Amino acid sequence: MDYPGNLFVVAAPSGAGKSSLCKALLELDSRLQPSVSHTTRPPRGQEKHGREYFFVSQQEFDAMVAADAFVEWAHVHANRYGTSKKAIEDRMAMGADVILEIDFQGAVQIKNVFANAICIFILPPSWEELRSRLERRGEDSPEIIDMRMKNAQVEVAQVAKFDFVIINELFDRALFDLKAIVHSQRLKISAQRRARAETFQALNIL
Ligand code: 5GP
Numbered sequence: 001m002d003y004p005g006n007l008f009v010v011a012a013p014s015g016a017g018k019s020s021l022c023k024a025l026l027e028l029d030s031r032l033q034p035s036v037s038h039t040t041r042p043p044r045g046q047e048k049h050g051r052e053y054f055f056v057s058q059q060e061f062d063a064m065v066a067a068d069a070f071v072e073w074a075h076v077h078a079n080r081y082g083t084s085k086k087a088i089e090d091r092m093a094m095g096a097d098v099i100l101e102i103d104f105q106g107a108v109q110i111k112n113v114f115a116n117a118i119c120i121f122i123l124p125p126s127w128e129e130l131r132s133r134l135e136r137r138g139e140d141s142p143e144i145i146d147m148r149m150k151n152a153q154v155e156v157a158q159v160a161k162f163d164f165v166i167i168n169e170l171f172d173r174a175l176f177d178l179k180a181i182v183h184s185q186r187l188k189i190s191a192q193r194r195a196r197a198e199t200f201q202a203l204n205i206l
Pocket residue numbers: 037038041072073074076077081082083101102103104105106107
């Protein structure tokens with residue numbers, strides 16, 4: 001499928017800083033839009049249906065899987081999460097660039113549907129730092145932190161399947177790296193051809 005917009009997919013182990021980086025990027029870059037996923041997990045804190053996620057029942061999720069409504073979906077930490085085709089195709093068809101913040105299994109599936117998707121993996125600088133970030137976050141029990149650390153080993157082993165890797169040691173540096181990836185992608189000939197088809201035509205460039 002070929003759309004004028006670009007699709008960026010960001011994955012990382014829990015605690016590597018993916019959400020904070022994507023949030024900061026979205027605040028700085030008005031051409032970029034988030035995709036709202038569907039999940040079977042219940043809302044947390046101030047989360048609102050349709051803003052952070054579409055919160056759906058197991059039956060509703062099953063029905064969407066049966067209707068082939070997802071570009072990708074995966075089991076993550078005992079819940080199901082999926083990116084609906086509609087969530088990204090509508091935005092990309094209008095020329096917007098879309099950013100997906102999903103787990104590594106979903107990122108790998110996305111490439112099968114959107115061959116032009118840019119997959120970015122965020123790594124922590126070390127295992128010690130990842131553990132201390134999870135501890136400082138104060139959201140999880142020691143058992144859950146151990147589980148997240150174990151999952152992280154499996155996740156980082158997939159890094160070679162991604163196009164880019166950012167090591168999130170210093171937040172500002174990692175954000176700079178993320179901006180650079182997005183910007184350089186927009187300047188690629190294939191992306192410019194899609195986004196600026198009329199200019200290419202006017203210049204008689206095939
Ligand atoms: P949380 O429940 O903490 O919001 O998210 C848990 C994990 O699920 C995170 O790694 C998040 O990026 C991932 N996730 C969120 N939406 C999707 C999605 O649509 N597909 C996949 N595969 N993972 C998702």
